Amino acid sequence: MLRSCAARLHALGALRGLRGGARPPARSPGPARVSRRSLFLEADFHKDSSLPKPSWSKDMRLLFDQFMKKCEDGSWTRLPFYNYKSIQNVHDSIVFIHGRLPTTAKLVDKEQLSQAQIFTETFKDGLGFEYVMFYNDVEKRTVCLFQGGPHLQGMPGFLHGGAVATMIDATVGMSAMKAEGLVMTANLNINFKRPVPLCSVVVINSQLDKTEGRKLFISCDVRSVDETTLYSEATSLFIKLDPKKNS
Amino acid sequence: MLRSCAARLHALGALRGLRGGARPPARSPGPARVSRRSLFLEADFHKDSSLPKPSWSKDMRLLFDQFMKKCEDGSWTRLPFYNYKSIQNVHDSIVFIHGRLPTTAKLVDKEQLSQAQIFTETFKDGLGFEYVMFYNDVEKRTVCLFQGGPHLQGMPGFLHGGAVATMIDATVGMSAMKAEGLVMTANLNINFKRPVPLCSVVVINSQLDKTEGRKLFISCDVRSVDETTLYSEATSLFIKLDPKKNS
Numbered sequence: 001m002l003r004s005c006a007a008r009l010h011a012l013g014a015l016r017g018l019r020g021g022a023r024p025p026a027r028s029p030g031p032a033r034v035s036r037r038s039l040f041l042e043a044d045f046h047k048d049s050s051l052p053k054p055s056w057s058k059d060m061r062l063l064f065d066q067f068m069k070k071c072e073d074g075s076w077t078r079l080p081f082y083n084y085k086s087i088q089n090v091h092d093s094i095v096f097i098h099g100r101l102p103t104t105a106k107l108v109d110k111e112q113l114s115q116a117q118i119f120t121e122t123f124k125d126g127l128g129f130e131y132v133m134f135y136n137d138v139e140k141r142t143v144c145l146f147q148g149g150p151h152l153q154g155m156p157g158f159l160h161g162g163a164v165a166t167m168i169d170a171t172v173g174m175s176a177m178k179a180e181g182l183v184m185t186a187n188l189n190i191n192f193k194r195p196v197p198l199c200s201v202v203v204i205n206s207q208l209d210k211t212e213g214r215k216l217f218i219s220c221d222v223r224s225v226d227e228t229t230l231y232s233e234a235t236s237l238f239i240k241l242d243p244k245k246n247s
Numbered sequence: 248m249l250r251s252c253a254a255r256l257h258a259l260g261a262l263r264g265l266r267g268g269a270r271p272p273a274r275s276p277g278p279a280r281v282s283r284r285s286l287f288l289e290a291d292f293h294k295d296s297s298l299p300k301p302s303w304s305k306d307m308r309l310l311f312d313q314f315m316k317k318c319e320d321g322s323w324t325r326l327p328f329y330n331y332k333s334i335q336n337v338h339d340s341i342v343f344i345h346g347r348l349p350t351t352a353k354l355v356d357k358e359q360l361s362q363a364q365i366f367t368e369t370f371k372d373g374l375g376f377e378y379v380m381f382y383n384d385v386e387k388r389t390v391c392l393f394q395g396g397p398h399l400q401g402m403p404g405f406l407h408g409g410a411v412a413t414m415i416d417a418t419v420g421m422s423a424m425k426a427e428g429l430v431m432t433a434n435l436n437i438n439f440k441r442p443v444p445l446c447s448v449v450v451i452n453s454q455l456d457k458t459e460g461r462k463l464f465i466s467c468d469v470r471s472v473d474e475t476t477l478y479s480e481a482t483s484l485f486i487k488l489d490p491k492k493n494s
Contacts, residue, residue, distance in 0.1 A: 090403040090404065091403075091404070093402070093403045093404070094403050094404030094405070097402060097403075097404065097405065097442065098404075098444075101441040101442060102441075103441060103442075103443075103444055103447075103471060103476045103478075104471045104473055104475050104476045105443070105444045105447035105448075105449075105471050105472070105476065106444065106447065107404060107444050108397070108404045108444055108445040108446050108447075112397055112445065112446050113397070113403075113404065113445075115374070115397040115398075116397040116398075116400045116403070116404075116445060117397065117398045117400060118400055118401070118407070119398065119399045119400055119401060119406075119407035119409060119410055120407070120409070122370070122374075122375075122398040122399075123369070127362070127369075128369075150355070150359055150360070150362040150363040150364065151362075151363075151364045151366065151369040152366045152369075153363045153364060153365055153366055154365070154366060155340070155344060156337040156338075156340045156341050156344075156360075156363070157337065157338070157340070157341030157344065157345075157354060157355045157360065157363075158341070158344065159366075160365070160366035160367070160413065160416075161413075161416045161420075161432060161435070162366060162367070162409065162410075162412055162413025162414070162416045162417065163366055163409075163413070165409055165412040165413065165416065165435065166407065166408075166409025166410070166412065166413065167409070169407075169408045169409045169412065170409065173408075184439075185408060185439050186438065186439060187436070187437065187438050187439070188408070188412065188436075188437050188439070189434070189435075189436040189437075190434065190435050190436075191433065191434050192431075192432050192433060192434070192435070194348040194349075194350060195344065195348060195350075196350075196352070197345075197350055197352045197353065197354050197355055198355040198359065198360075198363060199355050199359050200350075200352035200353065200355075201352075202352075224350060224351045224352050225351075225352070226351055228351050229350045229351045229352065231350070
């Protein structure tokens with residue numbers, strides 16, 4: 001089942017951008033053509049990008065150490081992040097996804113695909129999205145420590161709202177996948193309270209609020225390190241893919 | 248007044264990331280300290296990044312030509328996009344914004360600021376956000392032609408949801424600013440219908456639906472070039488800054 005692939009896929013970051021509120025078509029041509037095995041993308045396990053780097057600020061490092069301490073009793077787990085690189089298997093995945101959610105646009109070809117990079121991993125160390133996530137299975141909670149670099153600027157000196165939305169999306173998406181496996185985002189609703197200073201660290205705290213059938217409702221807030229400044233709040237809706245259609 | 252600065256600021260892309268649903272504090276220490284003149288950032292007028300490039304696909308170029316034709320009778324206007332580079336004036340703007348929406352985080356310093364780049368302009372040609380916007384003043388409508396490059400990948404072969412959110416944010420923000428000058432985003436609510444294929448072109452069509460006092464309600468949809476595929480729909484709320492507080 002696709003669900004059984006989800007844990008490994010999300011570790012590869014592959015599911016982070018999966019979008020589509022529409023229910024998968026009842027007669028999807030995709031799933032039957034792609035084996036479960038082909039969806040297991042090959043990762044570069046030599047580089048876990050969620051580990052501390054010289055570009056991390058003191059705040060980022062301190063928070064990381066605090067959460068690593070929480071991991072010692074097993075209540076929290078750090079979520080590693082590996083890139084994926086197997087073009088053949090990635091191409092199979094594209095065909096598979098398109099089978100479930102077809103579009104009229106031409107799909108990316110293998111030559112273009114060789115240039116593809118995960119959005120949040122595109123930037124050089126310290127310039128873009130620096131982040132690490134931790135998960136608490138009992139509380140169904142994902143916390144993302146996020147340091148937004150100088151290449152994510154919107155208004156002078158502050159993060160672009162799209163960069164904030166990107167990390168909110170990634171964090172609530174991780175909560176959904178950790179809870180229910182393979183899911184698709186249907187809605188993301190963000191209230192922006194105040195701008196996030198460039199190069200500062202924020203804490204994105206997301207929580208699975210409830211499930212109703214295949215629907216997952218996840219909320220989050222974005223706060224300063226000392227928790228006194230609320231930058232944004234968001235709610236989201238995810239749809240769990242029907243496991244019967246993925247076997 | 249700040250409002251009078253908006254037209255030039257938005258042309259520089261400077262306002263694109265301004266966030267904050269909170270009403271500016273009644274007694275803001277910022278406005279009195281920063282002159283109107285210092286908010287006029289210096290742009291690099293030699294490079295308008297919304298003009299056609301070799302990296303644009305055939306679809307992108309065709310749509311661009313169609314809209315340029317619509318511009319001939321004056322009903323539509325192409326919106327140029329210039330970068331800004333004056334660090335001194337940018338720094339003044341940061342202090343000004345922080346005066347209205349203070350945070351507990353340390354603001355970016357001048358050394359970090361020298362590395363800052365507008366999020367959507369960070370990527371090399373063809374790899375990231377390729378876009379151009381057109382505005383119809385009578386209809387209060389902004390259309391963005393957007394080609395998402397291979398460095399914006401989420402799920403293999405498809406755009407990251409955060410990249411889609413970024414361009415939605417930029418487009419509805421432009422509609423708000425063209426209609427009412429200096430504004431702040433309060434809410435962005437996106438329904439994701441299906442994933443956007445990497446390197447394809449989409450049309451983001453935004454519309455000012457109504458105004459209620461200082462509130463602006465703007466909606467948009469994201470469709471394929473042939474308009475048959477609906478990728479996303481969004482609504483947004485912007486707050487117009489009180490001009491009395493900006494004089």
